[in-house]
Amino acid sequence: MENLNRYFDLFDQSRTSEQAFRELVSLFSDDIEFVLDGHKKQGIENWKLFVKLVFKENADIKHMYEGWRAVEGTDMFETPWAVCGKRSSGHVFTQTGKDIAKLSKDGKIRYLENVPDNTNMFAAYND
Template sequence: MTTLLNNYFRLFDASRTDERAMQDLLSLFTPDAEIVLNGTSRTGFDGFMKAFYEYNSDVKHMWDQWKLQPDGSYQTNWAVCGQAADGTVYAKTGIDIARVNEVGKIVYLENVQADKDAFSKYNG
């Protein structure tokens, strides 16, 4: 399962300019996957991706090894740097918590950033 989760980060970064990477990224998730961004839940990953690239022009993730948790989820620490659509640059850190179903699709992804307001523009 950790290969799948590593692919999530690789494909996320590539999906900005590569339509095939975007399709491969979206295929990692069930259509009704629960996505939690700093405590706000939404259904489906594709809507988040559309909003993300509306506000960001480039992004690069680095992450620690995904660790299996006692509840069956996986967790990793990550760091990201990017450039917003307005040209400003940023760096953020946080953790991701993921759950994968029996057929290897992500059914739950929670992103907890050190900056609690980081996703306010995507949670509208």
């Protein structure tokens, strides 16, 4: 659960800190499966590419989340989140949604699904 609690802060810090990016990557299993708007991607290298693309598209970004809680009857956790940011174009944005995650036996994030309220949020990342 510690890795989930560190995820959002490290994600935001990774935009300007290579050390934070390394720490962020270390939270995940090498065979991470992540889902953006229903589009599945696999592997830590694809995860790193996604994060770098987010930072290319956004000049600044900040996440807030309510706290991870176990989903009853499953091995998953979820949290509602909100993000505000400034695109590289200069436009500002806000978004809300929830993340769903599973952890490996050693506590690494092995599954992460991002479920934004705006279903077009990741259209540029799903090509």
